[in-house]
Amino acid sequence: MTTALLVIDIQNDYFPNGKMTLTNPEQAAQKAAKLLTHFRQTGAPIFHVQHITEGEVAPFFHPNTEGVEIHESVRPLEGETVIEKHMPNSFFNTNLHEKLQEQGVKELVVCGMMSHMCIDATVRSAVEHGYTCQVIEDACATTTLQIEDKIIPADHVHYAFMAALNGTYATVKTTEAFFK
Numbered sequence: 262m263t264t265a266l267l268v269i270d271i272q273n274d275y276f277p278n279g280k281m282t283l284t285n286p287e288q289a290a291q292k293a294a295k296l297l298t299h300f301r302q303t304g305a306p307i308f309h310v311q312h313i314t315e316g317e318v319a320p321f322f323h324p325n326t327e328g329v330e331i332h333e334s335v336r337p338l339e340g341e342t343v344i345e346k347h348m349p350n351s352f353f354n355t356n357l358h359e360k361l362q363e364q365g366v367k368e369l370v371v372c373g374m375m376s377h378m379c380i381d382a383t384v385r386s387a388v389e390h391g392y393t394c395q396v397i398e399d400a401c402a403t404t405t406l407q408i409e410d411k412i413i414p415a416d417h418v419h420y421a422f423m424a425a426l427n428g429t430y431a432t433v434k435t436t437e438a439f440f441k
Contacts, residue, residue, distance in 0.1 A: 265306035265366040266296055269351060269373030269383060271335045272311065274328030275402070280321035283374060283402045284415035290334040292400035292436040293372040297335050299440070306364045309335070309343045310351045312379065349382040358390050368393040370439070371431070372400035376419045384430050394431035397439055398423045 271290050274280045283289075300307050311331055314322040322329045337343050344357045351357050361369075369392050371384055380401050384394050398419070406413045427433040 263365045264368040266300040269310040274321040289402035351383040352386040376403035
């Protein structure tokens with residue numbers, strides 16, 4: 262079974278001084294970088310996903326800004342595939358599925374940002390496209406959310422979404438467990 266690494270939206274706007282700073286993005290990016298190094302060393306397929314906002318839908322990831330650039334810790338090498346997307350689901354209106362099929366990919370190892378949005382939407386869609394998924398939870402990050410007067414801390418958001426994906430949509434594990 263061909264396994265590919267899918268690195269989703271680890272972009273500058275999610276880091277300190279960005280327009281949408283997440284909780285602990287540096288730690289997640291460090292774990293993602295370890296995965297990236299491993300996949301590069303083994304020669305397995307690597308796909309980077311870069312979210313670019315169209316119009317004024319979001320206050321971040323605007324074209325031609327430093328914030329939209331993929332973070333230096335996981336910057337693609339020449340020849341690595343970069344998929345540009347405009348919605349949370351990395352398969353929606355992109356050629357990701359076709360590119361994965363071209364390389365015979367059946368399984369995805371997923372990391373990136375944000376756990377509750379693009380990771381969740383992409384993993385669910387990946388399964389609907391017939392892929393098996395592993396989500397490396399400590400190589401993902403998110404932020405605190407609010408609905409009405411309820412504030413949900415980032416770690417609660419993260420683990421709620423990881424728990425919801427685990428089993429039905431993915432095998433969720435840490436980077437350490439991935440390398441065992």
